[in-house]
Amino acid sequence: IWQPADSRRQFITAMNYILHDGRPPRQYSVPDNANDLPELDLRKYIDQGVWIITTLHTYLSYTNDWSILDEKCSYYIVNDNNTRVIAKSEVVDTVLDHVIKIMDFLCSNVDEVTGCLHVLFGDWNDALDGLGKTEDKSKEFGNGVSVMASLQLYQNCGEICEILAHVGGHDDKIAEYKAMAETLKNGLNKNAIDLNDNGE
Numbered sequence: 001i002w003q004p005a006d007s008r009r010q011f012i013t014a015m016n017y018i019l020h021d022g023r024p025p026r027q028y029s030v031p032d033n034a035n036d037l038p039e040l041d042l043r044k045y046i047d048q049g050v051w052i053i054t055t056l057h058t059y060l061s062y063t064n065d066w067s068i069l070d071e072k073c074s075y076y077i078v079n080d081n082n083t084r085v086i087a088k089s090e091v092v093d094t095v096l097d098h099v100i101k102i103m104d105f106l107c108s109n110v111d112e113v114t115g116c117l118h119v120l121f122g123d124w125n126d127a128l129d130g131l132g133k134t135e136d137k138s139k140e141f142g143n144g145v146s147v148m149a150s151l152q153l154y155q156n157c158g159e160i161c162e163i164l165a166h167v168g169g170h171d172d173k174i175a176e177y178k179a180m181a182e183t184l185k186n187g188l189n190k191n192a193i194d195l196n197d198n199g200e
Contacts, residue, residue: 022105024048050152057159115187116145157181
């Protein structure tokens, strides 16, 4: 709020360490040499993206600095078993393109059965490192979901729709994210609320 220029700089820096599929790393380290590949924490914590969308929305709300959406940023590519960064992507696009890709990555991880967001790997209270695990050797994660992250993604749907409505020209994406919000709302109402014998 009181350091908008620093906030902008840090946000744009972070956007340059997004993976090419829209997944943010859990942590990134800026290398001394711009040509060196960065060290990234590649553990698949699903909540990384939800914080980014909310941070951008908060930044725009306080600063009205819509030009940040036009800043050009790149991506990184990881190997097939997700153990290391192998290259900087040749794709360079805008901060807005990045956050749309992040939203699409998040939405692709909404469980078709429960309508809630897969936890993948997590360490917060409704995950305890277990809900995303599976004994199925053909799968990396199970169908475990996070109530917290599902609620955050529901919030993100509203935030990204406000951003896209202001920018204009994204009616299809707005409709897509509004539909996802409805899916999350229904899924949370059905699966995240427990009633006792008194109906409380």
